[in-house]
Amino acid sequence: MASRFQGLAILPLLGFAAASCISSGDQNTINNLFKSGGAGTVVQICAGTTISVTGTITFTADNQEISTSGYPTDETRAIIQPASGSDVSMLLSGYGYNGLRVKNIQFDGLRPSLGLVKDGGATIELGQNSNGIEISNIVSKNARAWSCLHLLQGGTDTPCTNVTISNNQIGPCGNEGLNSAGVSQWADGISFACRDSLIENNYVTGSTDGGIVLFGAPGTTVQGNTIVSSTTDAGFGAINMVDYLYDGSYANVLVTNNTITGEKLFNVGIAIGAYAWSFNDDASLQGPATITNNVFSGNIPFAIGVNGWTGGLTVTGNDVSNVNSPTSGYSDANSCVAPTRDLWKQSAHLAYYPTGLTGTNNLQSGFVAADGNSTNFICTAPSLPSSISYGLNELNVGVNTVLANLHNSIVTQYQGDGNIVTYNTSTGSYVPVWASGHTSSVCSSDPSACSCDFQGDGNFVTYASGKPQFVTGTQGKGQKLTFLNQSPWIEITDSAGNVVWDTTDAN
Ligand SMILES: *[C@@H]1O[C@H](CO)[C@@H](O)[C@H](O)[C@H]1NC(C)=O
Ligand SMILES: *[C@@H]1O[C@H](CO)[C@@H](O)[C@H](O)[C@H]1NC(C)=O
Ligand SMILES: *[C@@H]1O[C@H](CO)[C@@H](O)[C@H](O)[C@H]1NC(C)=O
Numbered sequence: 001m002a003s004r005f006q007g008l009a010i011l012p013l014l015g016f017a018a019a020s021c022i023s024s025g026d027q028n029t030i031n032n033l034f035k036s037g038g039a040g041t042v043v044q045i046c047a048g049t050t051i052s053v054t055g056t057i058t059f060t061a062d063n064q065e066i067s068t069s070g071y072p073t074d075e076t077r078a079i080i081q082p083a084s085g086s087d088v089s090m091l092l093s094g095y096g097y098n099g100l101r102v103k104n105i106q107f108d109g110l111r112p113s114l115g116l117v118k119d120g121g122a123t124i125e126l127g128q129n130s131n132g133i134e135i136s137n138i139v140s141k142n143a144r145a146w147s148c149l150h151l152l153q154g155g156t157d158t159p160c161t162n163v164t165i166s167n168n169q170i171g172p173c174g175n176e177g178l179n180s181a182g183v184s185q186w187a188d189g190i191s192f193a194c195r196d197s198l199i200e201n202n203y204v205t206g207s208t209d210g211g212i213v214l215f216g217a218p219g220t221t222v223q224g225n226t227i228v229s230s231t232t233d234a235g236f237g238a239i240n241m242v243d244y245l246y247d248g249s250y251a252n253v254l255v256t257n258n259t260i261t262g263e264k265l266f267n268v269g270i271a272i273g274a275y276a277w278s279f280n281d282d283a284s285l286q287g288p289a290t291i292t293n294n295v296f297s298g299n300i301p302f303a304i305g306v307n308g309w310t311g312g313l314t315v316t317g318n319d320v321s322n323v324n325s326p327t328s329g330y331s332d333a334n335s336c337v338a339p340t341r342d343l344w345k346q347s348a349h350l351a352y353y354p355t356g357l358t359g360t361n362n363l364q365s366g367f368v369a370a371d372g373n374s375t376n377f378i379c380t381a382p383s384l385p386s387s388i389s390y391g392l393n394e395l396n397v398g399v400n401t402v403l404a405n406l407h408n409s410i411v412t413q414y415q416g417d418g419n420i421v422t423y424n425t426s427t428g429s430y431v432p433v434w435a436s437g438h439t440s441s442v443c444s445s446d447p448s449a450c451s452c453d454f455q456g457d458g459n460f461v462t463y464a465s466g467k468p469q470f471v472t473g474t475q476g477k478g479q480k481l482t483f484l485n486q487s488p489w490i491e492i493t494d495s496a497g498n499v500v501w502d503t504t505d506a507n
């Protein structure tokens with residue numbers, strides 16, 4: 001009796017401790033509470049509080065929780081963000097613990113003001129050998145590295161399993177393209193590699209790599225999510241089933257009732273298979289998997305693209321009636337292989353390569369069959385310009401450079417042999433429509449010896465070992481060099497806008 005009474009007497013104290021919340025400090029404040037409290041420790045941050053960190057907040061035992069006091073779902077949720085001047089990208093981590101909970105709290109990587117972190121970790125990294133992680137009602141946005149939220153796989157006998165990710169607001173995550181230092185800026189919304197889990201009712205906006213990326217994730221259901229690309233930065237895919245993990249198994253994955261909207265562009269809505277993405281896996285990915293009752297709209301050339309799948313695929317009841325057509329109205333396919341480009345030309349929003357889909361399958365009506373190996377459904381780009389212009393000294397490049405990648409499949413390159421060539425690539429092969437004709441074996445053997453320069457004097461010149469090759473002779477007149485997607489392909493104008501040279505002139 002006595003010991004039971006003591007136990008009860010302590011309860012009010014525990015209750016008081018749980019109700020108190022943190023209103024200042026940094027990652028050390030929180031990490032010390034997790035370390036000293038051990039399993040089951042709940043760390044609550046007071047509503048309206050912003051905690052700036054210079055290092056990662058780390059779970060240290062089973063059943064720990066981080067949340068905002070009172071579990072608000074609005075902007076009063078506490079904010080965890082990097083301190084200015086800090087290069088931390090991973091704000092929260094926890095590997096190998098059961099029952100972790102991340103609830104009603106915001107993580108802001110502050111990428112727009114603090115910049116991206118090359119090779120940094122995802123904003124939130126949880127998983128490995130664990131059961132029952134729950135992430136709900138959180139915000140994770142502006143990741144400084146490759147993902148706003150990453151759930152990491154465990155081993156075969158020590159799986160990461162039974163994760164619930166629900167009612168979260170994810171994004172924006174990343175930017176399109178490379179930065180000026182050549183570093184990739186893309187980021188995923190949710191990168192998911194656990195199994196037998198549930199990802200539901202999340203709002204993922206402005207992902208630039210994958211919105212929800214399944215790394216196999218056998219037994220996982222993805223349902224009721226809304227995935228919207230950014231209006232300013234294209235996203236590659238909304239839901240990815242393209243990565244090889246679990247020996248390629250996506251057994252019993254169910255993707256249903258998701259709403260996918262391409263604003264600027266989603267290259268692909270749901271990408272399915274080993275050859276559907278820009279890389280190729282070693283072997284086909286395997287089902288059985290079911291993709292059903294998803295709704296697509298907006299700018300998505302390939303709402304569903306399948307290549308490299310076996311072992312069962314059911315794709316039924318998906319609605320692509322509000323996907324914009326024709327695809328050429330908002331995208332270009334200059335970088336696509338011929339079979340994928342053919343699908344794009346047909347505005348084939350449901351697309352597959354029959355040879356790349358073996359085993360039992362049930363594809364809804366409306367799927368267009370590729371007549372060849374239609375790899376890489378993310379090969380399209382947002383609409384390209386019809387022309388590109390350079391002022392004096394604005395173009396000075398080495399060999400193997402694309403000078404202009406233009407709408408309607410017109411590409412002009414300064415090639416490895418020193419030749420400037422304009423191609424019409426609309427059929428998927430590179431058909432030359434104009435060439436400077438000046439080639440030099442020097443450029444092939446020593447690329448650094450050659451350059452292509454719209455000079456300060458207005459002359460457009462290629463050089464090999466310091467000797468002019470192709471010369472437009474426009475020194476003293478030329479002010480602007482323009483590449484066009486129609487004949488004459490290249491022209492130089494003077495300060496009054498008069499053409500002083502084009503490709504029909506001798507040189
Ligand atoms: C899954 O995790 C939840 C906690 O999120 C737990 O309550 C439940 O028992 C777990 N289920 C299984 C089958 O382990
Ligand atoms: C579909 O998902 C929405 C949330 O996006 C939810 O409100 C609705 O109940 C779901 N419908 C079905 C049939 O599951
Ligand atoms: C399609 O192309 C990919 C990449 O080159 C290749 O790995 C795959 O085997 C091809 N598929 C078929 C059916 O040939």
Ligand SMILES: *[C@@H]1O[C@H](CO)[C@@H](O)[C@H](O)[C@H]1NC(C)=O
Nearest residue numbers: 408410424426427485486487
């Ligand atoms: C490029 O080639 C295609 C196919 O031959 C042709 O229809 C199109 O007009 C060409 N484009 C230009 C700008 O000449």
